[in-house]
Amino acid sequence: MRYNLKKIVPLLLVTVVMLSAIAIQPSSVNAAEPLDIEAESAILVDNETGKIVYAKNPDMALPPASMTKIMTEYLVHEAIEEGQISWDTTTQISDYAYSISADTSSSGVGLEQNKDYTVKELYDAMAINSDNATSIALAELIAGSEGEFVKMMNAKAEEMGMTDTEFVNSTGLANSSLGDNVPEGTDPNANNLMSARSSALLAYRLINDYPEALDVTKIPSAEFEGETITNWNWMLKHGEESSSLQQFHYEGMDGLKTGHTDLAKYGFTGTAERDGNRFISVVMKAESMEARFQETAKLLDYGFNQFENQEIFPAGYQLEDKSSIPVLKGKEDSVQVATDKAFTAPVRGEQADNYGVEYQFSEDAVNEDGEITAPIEKGEKVGTAEVTYNGDDDGYGYIMPDKNPKQINLVTQSAVEKDNWFMLTLGAIGNFFTDIFSTVVDTVKGWF
Structure with a gap:
């Protein structure tokens, strides 16, 4: 069954915004004021140096929800770099991916079976609209199955030094919601776990290893199969058709990934650049969609207003x-x-x-x-x-x-050649007689 997301998504966004009494207001944090972030965990990183300038419970392992997809994005870029696939490689949708796409309770762009989709189409839907089925399709394409892809995710996390991290699927959904499609080798009742520090590290690696990823994450909306898909990052500059979201716009914002499940609540790994300076922020387990953006604005304001490289x-x-x-x-x-x-x-x-x-x-x-x-x-x-x-x-x-x-x-600061054998010999002879003379002088002094 296909759903007209062009009509549904904007309507949902506007409804949520109208019901919300919370709006992001420009904030300015003075140096003497403590930074109070209303989320379970948070972190702020200067992208140029990798220096952490703020942290709140940064090593607490929490469900990251769709922020999981940052690792899926990374592994897609890596597979392309290694020549395993290209942006033009095509694949079809498995029964598993199709069942997730048809589930209206999760992000879905309405994939069809028996149809070829390019890696680029699937990636854009995943990165822009946080689509779950396209994440699964890409995982299956790269590794053969989501279970094998999960092994790749965890191996890459270990390689990167992402402690307090465990992946059990490529999407960030709870395994319990996957029915008979739980990735092989994972606990049917498990959730992905990742700390704010690890999420920031993963974002740091994606941005610095594959900066072209930001060319997609900064897109506020796009066309997919004739329908409009919308980016859940409300801090991007959305168009006039989403004027109600402009209150959330943050200058310089160009990524990265939102996340939400009932267990994870609301999270956001964001990044913004101003005047050549870039910060990466993470908030986890905020109480609402609006709060995750409000707290992100606090973090980024703190970075841009208080620090200078x-x-x-x-x-x-x-x-x-x-x-x-x-x-x-x-x-x-x-x-x-x-x-x-x-x-x-x-x-x-x-x-x-x-x-x-x-x-x-x-x-x-x-x-x-x-x-x-x-x-x-x-x-x-x-x-x-x-x-x-x-x-x-x-x-x-x-x-x-x-x-x-x-x-x-x-x-x-310069090269120094080894002295020739003659000069070294003279030096050795000189040292020999110097040592003898010193010994004689010391002996004579001992007589008096």
């Missing part, structure tokens, strides 16, 4: 008293060392003044006397410059678990 230490930075280290067996007596890249961080007020640098030389490169042996190549790593923070508040760490932006390579 500053280059704290430039590439080539040197500590004044350690700008060079002595060289053994080289044509030069010393070599300059400096950082190989800049350190940038989102800061507010005078926070930048609290950062410092400490050198940690590698035992493999520098001996216990602080000397390096020639030959030396330009750009050779000799240790790390550890960025320190001496203030009271340095945020909540970084979203990438396996990368430490505060640890910068310390490298040589």
Whole structure:
């Protein structure tokens, strides 16, 4: 059975908005004010540096509902990158996917069987309208079955460092609502689980690994099979036909994914960019559709209004008293060392003044006397410059678990050739006689 979503969806949206007494109002958070987010869990991440600037119960594992589809999107992009499929690859709809599409209680664009759909058509319906059946169809295409796709999802989550995460299906629906189609190897009564930190990490990876994903998530509405499908992200700039949603519009918003089930309540993984700065926000288990957008606006306002990305230490930075280290067996007596890249961080007020640098030389490169042996190549790593923070508040760490932006390579600034054998021999002879002379002097001093 087909439903005229062109008429139904806008009517539902307008009805919900009219019934709501809550509207997103522009907010401004002063530095002295605590940020009070009315959701069970939340997080805010600076996309350039991966620095977490706000967190509330970030590691609480909660049902993410349709925010699950961010992982499905990621694996579609990865399969295309690896040449397994293309945007033009076609597939047909299985009985399982069709049964979900025909269920009016969940998101559905009205798929038909015995008909070819391209990956692009299915992906757009999933990313824009949060369609569940298209998610299943893509999972089956890539992995052969949703059960095998779930294994891929969990393997990728582990690879990314997404702790407090377990996927049991590709859509975010409760397994109990799937009837006889529960993915093989999963608990029939289970739900997907993901923390706000893991959701932000997944969004960070999608945006940075496949930035073209935002070209789809920023679309407020589109045509599918002659019908209009609408993006459930009300913070996008919707058209005049959805003028009642304009109160939720947030400047710079271009993604990413909403989520809702009775158990999960209302969640939203959002992202917005202003003046070249991008933040990723997550709210989980908000009390209403409106609240998830209202709390997201608070988070993003806090990021854009309070923080400024500053280059704290430039590439080539040197500590004044350690700008060079002595060289053994080289044509030069010393070599300059400096950082190989800049350190940038989102800061507010005078926070930048609290950062410092400490050198940690590698035992493999520098001996216990602080000397390096020639030959030396330009750009050779000799240790790390550890960025320190001496203030009271340095945020909540970084979203990438396996990368430490505060640890910068310390490298040589020039090459130093090894001295020739004749000069090394003279040096050794000189050292020999110097040692003898020193011994004689010490002995003579001992006589008196």
